[in-house]
Amino acid sequence: MPDVDVRLSKVAKTYGDVVAVDYIDLEVHPGEFFSLLGPSGCGKTTTLRMIGGFEQPTSGLIELQGQDVTWLAPYQRNVNTVFQNYALFPHLTVFENVAFGLRRRGVKGDDVKTRVADMLRLVQLEGFDRRKPTQISGGQAQRVALARALINRPAVLLLDEPLGALDLKLRKQMQVELKRIQQEVGITFIYVTHDQEEAMTMSDRIAVMNKGHYEQLADPETLYERPTTRFVAGFLGISNLLNGRGDGTADAYALVRLADDTMVRVPRGSVTGSGAVQLGVRPEKIRLHDPGATTPERHNRLAGTVRDASYMGVSTQYQVEIAGGARVTVYEQNVERATRSELWAPGEQVQLTWSPDHTFVITDPTPAADEAAE
Amino acid sequence: MGQLIHRYRAAIPWLLMLPGLAWLAVFFVVPNVQMLLFSLSEGTLLTGFTTPPDTWSFDNFPGAVTRYSGNFVNSIVYGGLATILCFLIGYPLAYGIAFRGGRYKSLLLFLVIAPFFTSFLIRTISWRIILGNDGPFLGIIRDVLGLVPDNFSVIGTPLAVVGGLTYEFLPFMVLPLYVSLEKVDRRLVEAAQDLYAGPWRRGGAITGALLGGFLAVALQVGLGYSQFVGETATPGLVALAALVGATAGGLVGASMVSQAFLRVTLPLSLPGVFAGSILTFIPSIGDYVNAHLLGSPKTQMIGNVIQGRFLEQNDYPTAAALAFILMAAILVAIFVYARVLGTEELSGGRA
Ligand SMILES: Nc1ncnc2c1ncn2[C@@H]1O[C@H](COP(=O)(O)OP(=O)(O)O)[C@@H](O)[C@H]1O
């Protein structure tokens, strides 16, 4: 088996003036749970539809297990799709919906029966085979759509926001279920979603898309801990970004001089030379201390003034103004300071500290994702 | 009080239906009862009619059937052929408008119903001119192309009558078909393609050949058929028709029909097929204008007889009996048809 299941080479798709997909190079490995994550309109569906064969790229190549399928029709590709709104055949029973692909490929009688029964068991829908799609719930329809695609044992399964229509609780449940099924059948999944949490919980790797291309492709942890673009930093959770310039090295770290001349350590290799950079740190990585308190050695340290505190039960969210006027968001678990009277109050002076290892550096300062993310 | 208001609210739909129900009572139920009484009467306009309960002349029914069976058959054959032709012409048309019409959809639909802006009488008379012995149709195929002998004529033949009916009722077929095709979710077609529904080569060729052959024979026999003769349906011609039909049908089936269409689009458009064929079949089976203007005495349909009996002979009992038989026949036909189309097999329940 080749170690690449799906390969996109310089794939682009335009509709008139609209650039839906803007030169994507991508490799998806066998058995991988791969996600395309991005805001609405960034080209996720279009990318998926080109892999499925419903759209032809304006330029570029699409390969499936080493075979060029760019110009093959959907029924000629060993790929199946779970459509955004399931697209179950309303005139067919659940059984016939699931059996559809098998019958088209000439599988007969008893073979169809056993395979459909097995598949309905896998998605926990035994006993539903005689129902029509109108007689089942959204979550069940979702499972039928999954069974209908998986029964064909495709090389790759494409899923376009398959959980988008479900309520939150069911969605969480189905996330776990989908992951279980994927591991059980061992089929490569390419999963489209705009929900970063969903992508992070389920995926082996994620391509974070923006405006027709992906900005970063990595495993969820890397994306969260070391985003390389403003967009990615902003799309996956909240991050604080600070402007500075590279300024040499110290110990195992590179140094960055902030606007107010404070020196900050960042992981070595993330900054070279003395160009302008943006560094970022996640709100939950920052600790707050009294101005005079001793702080952990070698941690980065900034002075600031609390401007706002919102108590949220598990944690408290602070807005701290640092030198130069920038505001930094800090999450503090409500452990040491648990009651309202113990929290930092607006106006108090504090020190902010965090480990240099938790600092990431943005090398490609594209516009922030804040407006685009929902 | 609250309960009263609630009851009133629940009654509103019924109140709103009152005018319609009253209309139906006055203009449908009353005349039909009147007709039923007439159909069981005896006598003539001159001698006066004896109506139930003074007489119960049930003999009118078998009498009418025996006397005018030929015209009944004409009606069923011509109406049936016109319906099939309307379907064959109308389905691709409706499909094209619904799936490929794009921004011209409304314009194309308007063109479909545009003939309604002219009286159908005028349009049928125009057909008489077009198909006439000195008209442009024969002018081309007889005089220019020399395809038919000099004494060939179209007017007066079943071909002209069926052609007229097909033309006239085509919009009644196209509109319901369009509505049901327009509703077919395109994503379902994509889903079918995703699930390996490709071209339908072998099945399409076989099915197309069978249907095409059958249809060509039906047309050949049906168009040759008229009330008193069956002269043109010679075995040689029937065989030729079958061959031509099978070839054409096989080619169309193999090259133009996909499995996605067969398994998804077609079953989902069956409500439109049902509505369209009923809306075409019922008026064409009872039509008398086309047979009158485009046909000959041999191609008279049952509508012509009913019209003649009522308005020319003033033989109300026979006319009324014929009208009732026609109505009963149509109701039975619709019932059977609904049962056939409604079954799981046809709606695609099994592969
Ligand atoms: N058939 C189409 N015709 C014109 N524009 C399209 C078409 N499909 C998608 N687009 C455009 O391409 C862009 C990407 O769309 P899409 O792939 O659906 O995004 P996503 O799935 O990420 O929300 C959007 O700007 C959308 O408007």
Ligand SMILES: [Mg+2]
């Ligand atoms: Mg989408």
